[in-house]
Amino acid sequence: MSSIVDSIAPAAKPKPASCTAFGCARDFDERRYVYTVISPRAGGLSIGVNLNPTRCCNFNCLYCEVPNRVTGLELPVDIEKMMNELRDVMTMVSTRKLHRRPYYHQLPEGLLELKHISLSGDGEPTLSPNFLEVVQSLVHFRALRMFPFFKLVLITNASKLMEEDVANGIELLEDRQDEVWVKLDVGDQERFQKINGTSEKLDALLQGILGVAKKRPVVIQSLQTAINGVGPTPKEVDQLIARICELRKEGAKIASVQIYSATRPVWNTEVGHLKLNNLSAIAQAISKKTGVRAVVY
Numbered sequence: 001m002s003s004i005v006d007s008i009a010p011a012a013k014p015k016p017a018s019c020t021a022f023g024c025a026r027d028f029d030e031r032r033y034v035y036t037v038i039s040p041r042a043g044g045l046s047i048g049v050n051l052n053p054t055r056c057c058n059f060n061c062l063y064c065e066v067p068n069r070v071t072g073l074e075l076p077v078d079i080e081k082m083m084n085e086l087r088d089v090m091t092m093v094s095t096r097k098l099h100r101r102p103y104y105h106q107l108p109e110g111l112l113e114l115k116h117i118s119l120s121g122d123g124e125p126t127l128s129p130n131f132l133e134v135v136q137s138l139v140h141f142r143a144l145r146m147f148p149f150f151k152l153v154l155i156t157n158a159s160k161l162m163e164e165d166v167a168n169g170i171e172l173l174e175d176r177q178d179e180v181w182v183k184l185d186v187g188d189q190e191r192f193q194k195i196n197g198t199s200e201k202l203d204a205l206l207q208g209i210l211g212v213a214k215k216r217p218v219v220i221q222s223l224q225t226a227i228n229g230v231g232p233t234p235k236e237v238d239q240l241i242a243r244i245c246e247l248r249k250e251g252a253k254i255a256s257v258q259i260y261s262a263t264r265p266v267w268n269t270e271v272g273h274l275k276l277n278n279l280s281a282i283a284q285a286i287s288k289k290t291g292v293r294a295v296v297y
């Protein structure tokens with residue numbers, strides 16, 4: 001299989017997000033909340049729970065793949081509907097009906113094994129007004145053992161980790177296989193504002209990550225991109241590395257760092273993909289200087 005990065009076409013023009021590098025977009029099949037996707041970072045089949053059908057996010061990342069995001073339109077998840085959808089999808093997976101759907105039928109068995117259920121979204125999942133209730137429902141559903149065990153993964157931009165309901169929700173992800181993936185693209189305030197499109201303080205975000213990572217290992221997700229053809233400078237990479245080193249020094253447990261580029265077409269024409277050798281160089285520098293395994297996806 002060719003590298004994910006190799007297979008990404010230059011993002012010169014925005015176009016509808018119809019394909020991922022693995023060849024298929026998220027598959028909602030007319031559901032509101034629950035989708036399936038073959039995810040490179042999951043290593044195969046992921047079931048996603050979209051906590052933001054209304055596309056709410058408090059960041060405005062230059063590389064964001066979600067068109068027409070909004071702020072202030074956070075709606076609570078309809079828990080009953082979400083759980084009905086999840087039961088349907090879990091049944092489809094466990095009875096191998098998914099395997100017969102277009103696109104999936106051509107995939108190798110290994111990619112069709114369920115790797116995890118993610119809490120994610122067309123936006124930031126922790127903005128959901130009933131985030132805690134969603135986590136409670138998923139954990140309860142798993143405890144019923146109607147289906148084989150699955151791990152839960154929260155994928156977050158890390159900006160709300162210190163909020164009480166979010167912290168309480170994360171506490172519920174108590175199986176040792178459960179994971180929290182946090183976004184950390186940059187290591188300085190100026191670039192944080194530029195790349196992630198936020199006026200929030202990078203230090204506050206780092207404190208949130210530290211608070212979680214002192215209690216449990218986190219995975220750092222670091223999307224690296226080229227802006228008008230220019231990737232991060234060595235100094236900017238060093239600033240990112242310095243933040244990771246500081247987190248570790250203060251007691252953060254960091255399981256790994258995911259280095260990657262956007263996998264669906266981005267809408268911002270200034271944004272392009274870094275070549276595999278650039279991504280690899282960043283990952284190698286992080287691994288070498290922080291002692292944390294960094295992997296290119």
Ligand code: SF4
Nearest residue numbers: 057059061064123157
């Ligand atoms: S945090 Fe995620 S959803 Fe929000 S703007 Fe950034 S990439 Fe888009």
